[in-house]
Amino acid sequence: MEIGLHLWPWHSIKELMDYAQAARREYHFDHIWLVDAMQYEDAFTALTAMAMNIDASLGTMVTFPRRNPMELAQRFSSISHLMPEGRQVVAGLGSGGRLQESVLAEGTSPEKVSVVKETVSFLRQLFAGQSVELGQFPLLASRFNYNLDAKARLYFPPQGLLPVYLAAGGPRMFQLAAQEADGVILTQINPWTSLAGMRAGRFRQAIDTIESTLKASGGGRRIKRIYSAKISVSQDGQAAKQWAKRQISYGAATYPKALKELGCDADEIESIRLAYVQGLGIEEASGRVSDRLAGQLGFVTAGTPEECIAGYEEILDHLEGLGFDHLVMGVPLGPNVTEALKLITKKILPALKSRLAR
Amino acid sequence: MAIEVGAQFWPWDSIKSLVTYGKKALQEYPFDFIWMCDEFQYEDCSTILAAMAMNLDVSVGPMVTFPWRNPLDLAQRYASIAKLARPGRGVSIGLGVGGAVQVQVTAEKRNPVSVMRESVQLMRGLLAGESVELSRFPQLANRFRYNTKTSARLYFPPPERVPVYLAAGGPKMYEVAGGHADGVIYSQLVGRTSLRGVQKGLLKQAVEAVDAARNRSDDANRPFKKIYNIHISVSRDGKRALDWAKRNSSYGLSGTSIRYPEVLDTLGLDRKEVGFVAEAYLQGLGVDEAAKRVSDDLVKKAGFVIAGTPEECTEQCLELKGHLADLDFDQLVIGVPLGPEIPEALRLLGKEVLPHLFP
Numbered sequence: 001m002e003i004g005l006h007l008w009p010w011h012s013i014k015e016l017m018d019y020a021q022a023a024r025r026e027y028h029f030d031h032i033w034l035v036d037a038m039q040y041e042d043a044f045t046a047l048t049a050m051a052m053n054i055d056a057s058l059g060t061m062v063t064f065p066r067r068n069p070m071e072l073a074q075r076f077s078s079i080s081h082l083m084p085e086g087r088q089v090v091a092g093l094g095s096g097g098r099l100q101e102s103v104l105a106e107g108t109s110p111e112k113v114s115v116v117k118e119t120v121s122f123l124r125q126l127f128a129g130q131s132v133e134l135g136q137f138p139l140l141a142s143r144f145n146y147n148l149d150a151k152a153r154l155y156f157p158p159q160g161l162l163p164v165y166l167a168a169g170g171p172r173m174f175q176l177a178a179q180e181a182d183g184v185i186l187t188q189i190n191p192w193t194s195l196a197g198m199r200a201g202r203f204r205q206a207i208d209t210i211e212s213t214l215k216a217s218g219g220g221r222r223i224k225r226i227y228s229a230k231i232s233v234s235q236d237g238q239a240a241k242q243w244a245k246r247q248i249s250y251g252a253a254t255y256p257k258a259l260k261e262l263g264c265d266a267d268e269i270e271s272i273r274l275a276y277v278q279g280l281g282i283e284e285a286s287g288r289v290s291d292r293l294a295g296q297l298g299f300v301t302a303g304t305p306e307e308c309i310a311g312y313e314e315i316l317d318h319l320e321g322l323g324f325d326h327l328v329m330g331v332p333l334g335p336n337v338t339e340a341l342k343l344i345t346k347k348i349l350p351a352l353k354s355r356l357a358r
Numbered sequence: 359m360a361i362e363v364g365a366q367f368w369p370w371d372s373i374k375s376l377v378t379y380g381k382k383a384l385q386e387y388p389f390d391f392i393w394m395c396d397e398f399q400y401e402d403c404s405t406i407l408a409a410m411a412m413n414l415d416v417s418v419g420p421m422v423t424f425p426w427r428n429p430l431d432l433a434q435r436y437a438s439i440a441k442l443a444r445p446g447r448g449v450s451i452g453l454g455v456g457g458a459v460q461v462q463v464t465a466e467k468r469n470p471v472s473v474m475r476e477s478v479q480l481m482r483g484l485l486a487g488e489s490v491e492l493s494r495f496p497q498l499a500n501r502f503r504y505n506t507k508t509s510a511r512l513y514f515p516p517p518e519r520v521p522v523y524l525a526a527g528g529p530k531m532y533e534v535a536g537g538h539a540d541g542v543i544y545s546q547l548v549g550r551t552s553l554r555g556v557q558k559g560l561l562k563q564a565v566e567a568v569d570a571a572r573n574r575s576d577d578a579n580r581p582f583k584k585i586y587n588i589h590i591s592v593s594r595d596g597k598r599a600l601d602w603a604k605r606n607s608s609y610g611l612s613g614t615s616i617r618y619p620e621v622l623d624t625l626g627l628d629r630k631e632v633g634f635v636a637e638a639y640l641q642g643l644g645v646d647e648a649a650k651r652v653s654d655d656l657v658k659k660a661g662f663v664i665a666g667t668p669e670e671c672t673e674q675c676l677e678l679k680g681h682l683a684d685l686d687f688d689q690l691v692i693g694v695p696l697g698p699e700i701p702e703a704l705r706l707l708g709k710e711v712l713p714h715l716f717p
Binding site for chain 2: 009010012013014038039040041042044045046048049052066067068070071074075077078079081082102103104105134141143145146147148149150151152153154155156277278279
């Protein structure tokens with residue numbers, strides 16, 4: 001199984017570079033992934049810097065269709081031209097979330113599946129070097145003011161394959177990933193695919209949906225399966241658990257309806273959601289997450305290295321036999337990223353070595 | 359203070375070639391800035407600039423980007439690139455209304471003055487590290503669906519000031535540049551400030567208009583840069599250089615035809631002849647078709663691009679510099695297309711043209 005490392009632009013671009021370089025020195029991560037979010041460091045600029053300095057494949061995990069896909073295609077494609085031999089850049093795409101979109105208008109997040117579908121198709125056609133009729137993408141055209149009578153193409157298409165992986169968090173997105181994308185990203189910060197979702201059998205349902213859709217599409221189509229496991233680790237287990245609340249708040253605000261259905265406290269979820277909607281920022285939102293809710297959601301594996309190893313063992317049990325290609329050690333990583341990377345590379349990944357080799 | 363000299367490239371080449379050209383340009387001449395044109399569909403301008411900022415000892419910026427891209431996104435990009443620049447170097451943003459090449463894929467063909475003003479104000483606020491209320495930007499909020507109940511800020515603002523310069527081609531934009539921007543870019547590819555426009559005194563009028571707007575603004579004493587963007591196509595093969603100049607000439611002529619058709623009359627250019635060139639872009643036929651529609655005579659008569667052998671280019675550049683002499687320019691940008699062979703053009707510019715301009 002490939003192992004990826006996931007970083008969040010909550011750090012300066014130079015720190016992100018340092019973290020990625022240090023992590024690669026300590027462990028042969030196949031892939032470095034960056035979260036794309038508005039207002040923080042620019043993920044694509046950070047990926048550009050990494051492409052020129054780090055021998056690993058790169059990608060967004062994830063960007064979102066409130067950025068103009070014509071620009072996304074252009075940016076990914078240019079970064080691909082800077083990649084080291086044998087490495088690739090991957091467009092990881094999701095439907096967006098509260099954090100990315102706190103500055104964007106209420107009522108449009110997460111994206112409608114139809115918009116995501118157009119975005120995946122548009123990106124894949126441009127990445128394949130095709131000339132694309134903009135009139136075939138009416139939703140994108142309406143949102144981004146495309147000229148319906150014109151065609152678009154990349155005059156410098158990507159070097160090698162540039163796959164589009166879709167982060168999917170519900171039945172229609174599972175189907176869409178299987179139908180349209182080159183890979184599917186299932187993330188721990190989602191009610192279907194969290195540890196709680198795994199325990200409740202929802203994860204298995206997600207995989208069944210993906211497999212039945214692939215089967216229905218015929219032709220032996222295979223897509224890459226990526227699991228993005230979220231970790232917050234520190235020798236100070238309590239600090240790690242507190243730090244995890246940043247990510248948990250983000251997940252809680254993104255899926256309020258599903259979480260209420262799972263029996264989570266509706267008022268608490270709404271209060272977290274409003275922190276994003278009102279532009280109060282992640283600090284305020286994470287302060288609104290109770291320990292009880294954090295434990296109930298299972299969105300982040302948090303605690304001491306030993307606690308995290310146990311959490312990962314359980315996740316790997318659930319992934320067993322489901323054809324996963326890639327496991328991501330995902331954000332938030334820990335209250336002190338340098339310490340967290342050391343613990344992940346020196347303690348956690350070595351402890352999981354035999355499991356990961358299966 | 360000595361005038362700064364910039365070099366400008368166009369993303370009509372691969373990103374690796376462009377970084378190599380940037381390196382070569384600095385070997386041939388100590389340019390202070392490298393500027394990149396921003397375009398849809400070609401290599402990505404901000405990715406190229408990030409690569410250059412990391413690898414070259416020079417300041418960088420787009421000349422110009424445009425507000426069909428979301429200014430929230432632009433501020434984020436350039437704030438991050440600023441952190442990659444070498445010590446003593448930085449990033450500046452050149453912003454313009456966009457031109458015929460970008461217009462091909464956009465439904466909304468114009469960027470109204472209000473959009474330009476809001477874009478300058480929003481980016482300046484964000485890049486200064488301010489928390490900016492999005493309700494103050496109704497045009498942008500409408501175009502990019504901002505949440506007007508909230509504020510935006512860059513959590514990692516640039517370490518040094520990232521100024522926003524406005525490329526201005528007519529009276530309304532002179533007003534916005536003088537009133538709100540950190541500087542103004544006058545381009546040879548725009549009718550009023552083309553060589554022909556300069557000869558007719560239109561550049562002087564433009565400079566006076568921007569200065570007057572700045573003096574009327576609330577912040578009249580802010581640092582303010584005046585930049586002139588020469589466009590040049592040079593080669594030992596003068597005819598080839600002239601032919602190559604037709605691509606950019608077609609682009610500039612089309613922009614002037616669409617936005618300022620009356621200026622064509624002042625310059626003595628035939629509206630019909632120029633309109634035929636603009637139609638190529640409006641019909642989505644691309645730059646090659648548009649360039650075919652530009653005659654040798656039109657390139658020379660319009661003076662949107664200085665083209666020819668090094669001697670011919672030097673002569674015209676010296677004439678242009680003479681016109682700029684009393685207007686207190688801070689930076690002269692040696693701009694695209696440079697020439698049919700970029701390495702040759704960079705060598706000729708560095709060794710044969712620029713030494714005459716800046717002895």
